[in-house]
Amino acid sequence: MKKHILSGIKLTAVCLVFFSGIYTLFILGIAQMAPNQGKGEIVEANGKKQYLNIGQSFTDGKYFNSRPSAVAYNAAGSGGSNKGPSNPEYLAEVKQRIDTFLIQNPEIKRSEIPADLVTASGSGLDPNISAQAAKVQVKRITKIRNINEQKLVHLIAENTDKPLLGVFGPEKINVLQLNIALDKIK
Amino acid sequence: MNTEIIGIVAMFLITLGLSIPLGKYIAKVYTGQKTFLDPVFNPIEKLFYKISGIDATKEMNWKQHMFVLLTLNTIWFLLGMIILMCQGWLPLNPDNNPNMTADLAFNTAISFLVNCNLQHYSGETGVTYLSQLFLMFLQFVSAGIGLAAAAVLFNALKERTTEKLGNFYNYFIKSCTRILLPVSVVVAVVLLFNGTPMTFEGKDTITTLQGDTVQVSTGPVAAFTAIKHVGTNGGGFFGTNSSHPLENPNYFTNMVEMIAQMIIPFAMIFALGFYLNRRKLSWMIFSVMTIGFLALTVPTVMAEMNGNPEIEAMGIDTSNGATEGKEVRFGAAASGYWSIATTVISTGSVNSMHDSAMPLSGMNQLLAMMVNCFYGSCGVGLLNFYIFIILAVFISGLMVGRTPEFLGKKIEAREMKIAMIVALFHTLLILVGVALSTGFPEQGASTLNNPGFHGFSEILYEFTSSSANNGSGFEGLGDNNPWWNITTGIVLLLSRFLPIIGPIAIAGILANKKHIPESAGTLKTDTTTFGLMIFSVIAIIAALSFFPALALGPIAEYFSMK
Incomplete structure (x- = not known):
């Protein structure tokens, strides 16, 4: 019995070195060959560094707005709302979001608003919106920025990510990428 | 057809296609045949044994196996408590995260030890990089323990009479080095090149x-996320697990992570067939499990894609499904599929918030964990299924008036007692835990995030997830307090080790019995009829005993909605 305990302790030490140490260092080594040395995908905007995959809060009317977030896009503390589908408080909140959206975008019909634009994501850091969610914001942005509507429709089409290999999963738009491109339109 | 549906069908078929060759490889590893990775791992394993002073050729009986298993786990638990409670003072803490409280460390150490990975902390603020690396070590070894236990079962099912069932250290080390490690490396590299970080810099x-x-x-996310899935552990690096855009950046990584978590549970079923040379038995087991899996998956995916009727009633466009708690890049179908996959195979990682899922999806997630053997986690899923096989053999034996036998061994009262205790223990742990939490509302109900029936589901989910060693949660529950940390910690311990020791004990006892050659009078166990029999036993024992609890939670919520 004592022998097993002693062997167990030694085996634990070896496994720790191997699985926590060597495995980690090996992956860390490969990371040096990955994009941006394994520090996350980066894009530059106005000379500032941005994480492409981390959703940002866009609440300003002149930008395509991102989805609601339970943690206000705090990338150091992700989280969802965890509200149940029948929770009356939650449903009232969604209703409120729809009404606010209709006030900010008076040309849009209620039935055109896609659900993702008025519900919070799981991580609170969703970098994407659906194509429909971008389309319903075009009229507002056209007015504020005073640019051609057709240009914006074109911009959305350009920035829509097709399903993986064209067949797997949904279509989506990276809001940050879209807004960076939007800022470039003169 | 809809690209979201094609995506999930592809995930299932790719997993199945890859798991058959992997199963063949696993069978070779456990029988000690030559494999292409020998030149790499033979010297490494020799070094492991030499340093630890282990003779990996000495065969053990089932009690010795279980003794080694429990010894190793005790050592890891104590080490885990020390590291988690002192993490603030130890190195690799660039974000200056604090020490864990004793009750949280107790829960976390046990939770990772038992392959559950219930997390009452949030990765960003609750643990340091050193603790993450230690938890990652536990993710390897806890999955290794499960696989090794299944290897003991494989050995015991061979047609012979013996007490000696191989060497536990041998099975354990080989599971970690030759099965979990290579698959994890592949997955980690794929994640790295898709934007998952691997760095030791702080915020x-x-x-x-x-x-x-x-x-x-x-943080070092890529290495961690790989073994989290390959070992069916499920503990997220970040608070929101695989819905976090750094932990699961796009649809491709989502597919890879999904395949990574299902592949070993699938492969183990086929490994059993290759190991015993009874492929038909493997396909019978796989079919029963798959029917169960599909029965839960299809309605869930449909419910999620249809969207929330309450929100639809507000007059907006819900054609992209129930989007609360979900990420746009995965969509409703892949989120619904993941939620059932992760609960049947006991990973417990999530790519959407289960708390916000539709009521019937929540019920299916709960049912998946209540049954806990449609595929099941690394190794342990098969052990759970073995219990149901024993019960089904016994019942059908009595029904047709034959001596109940499985693979040439007579099943008698002693084995049946163990099997029944294991089968009912899961129910007992969940229902007693739920009853206590609802009975003392200042402990249970005060921590809920949602009112009414859904609140009850939160409590039910927490205990079901603990007892199934799953680790996902209705995360709205405020679970970082002594009540939840200690009660679920105890449930985790009991529900991990009894369902391993029970089946191994049965297998060990059976292996030692006289082998009866197959004859015309033998009850065939690799047929459709017998498959149906097992399915009915599972439905009666696992599902029906939970029906009243489900009726109070998700079913009531479903009928209360518009």
Whole structure:
């Protein structure tokens, strides 16, 4: 019995070195060959560094707005709302979001608003919106920025990510990428 | 056809296609045949044994196997408590995260030890990088323990009479080095090249396009996320697990992570067939499990894609499904599929918030964990299924008036007693836990995030997830307090080790019995009829005993909605 305990302790030490140490260092080594040395995908905007995959809060009317977030896009503390589908408080909140959206975008019909634009994501850091969610914001942005509507429709089409290999999963738009491109339109 | 549906069908078929050759490889590893990885791992394993002073050729009986298993786990638990409670003082803590409280460390150490990975902390603020690396070690070894236990079962099912069932250290080390490690390396590399970080730098501060200052948590995520799935552990690096855009950046990584978590549970079923040379038995087991899996998956995917009727009633466009708690890049179908996959195979990682899922999806997630053997976790899923096989053999034996036998061994009262205790223990742990939490509302109900029936589901989910060693949660529950930390910690311990020791004991006892050659009078166990029999036993024992609890939670919520 004592022998097993002693062997167990030694085996634990070896496994720790191997699985926590060597495995980690090996992956860390490969990371040096990955994009941006394994520090996350980066894009530059106005000379500032941005994480492409981390959703940002866009609440300003002149930008395509991102989805609601339970943690206000705090990338150091992700989280969802965890509200149940029948929770009356939650449903009232969604209703409120729809009404606010209709006030900010008076040309849009209620039935055109896609659900993702008025519900919070799981991580609170969703970098994407659906194509429909971008389309319903075009009229507002056209007015504020005073640019051609057709240009914006074109911009959305350009920035829509097709399903993986064209067949797997949904279509989506990276809001940050879209807004960076939007800022470039003169 | 809809690209979201094609995506999930592809995930299932790719997993199945890859798991058959992997199963063949696993069978070779456990029988000690030559494999192409021998030149790499033979010297490494020799070094492991030499340093630890282990003779990996000495065969053990089932009690010795279980003794080694429990000894190793005790050592890891104690080490885990020390590291988690002192993490603030130890190195690799760039974000200056604090020490864990005793009750949280107790829960976390046990939870990772038992392959559950219930997390009552949030990765960004609750643990340091050193603790993450230690938890990652537990993710390897706890999965290794499960696989090794299944290997003992494989050995015991061979047609012979013996007490000696191989060497536990041998099975354990080989499971970690030759099965879990290579698959994890592949997955980690794929994640790296898709934007998952792997760095030891602390939080980064950026200014967003709109001008806000935001801190961004990173860390050695790629290495961690790989074994989290390959070992069916499920503990997320970040608080929101695989819905976090750094932990699961796009649809491709989502597919890879999904395949990574299902492949070993699938492969183990086929490994059993290759090991015993009874492929038909493997396909019978696989079919029963798959029917169960599909029965839960199809309605869930449909419910999620149809969207929330309450929100639809507000007059907006819900054609992209129930989007609360879900990420746009995965969509409703892949989120619904993941939620059932992760609960049947006991990973417990999530790519959407289960708390916000539709009522019937929540019920299916609960049922998946209540049954706990449609595929099941690394190794342990098969052990759970073995219990149901024993019960089904016994019942059908009595029904047709034959001596109940499985693979040439007579099943008698002693084995049946163990099997029944194991089967009912899961129910007992869940229902007693739920009853206590609802009975003392200042402990249970005060921590809920949602009112009414859904609140009850939160309690039910927490205990079901603990007892199934799953680790996902209705995360709205405020679970970082002594009540939840200690009660679920105890449930975790009991529900991990009894369902391993029970089946191994049965297998060990059976292996030692006289082998009766197959004859015309033998009850065939690899037929459709017998498959149906097992399915009915599972439905009666696992599902029906939970029906009243489900009726109070998700079913009541479903009928209360518009």
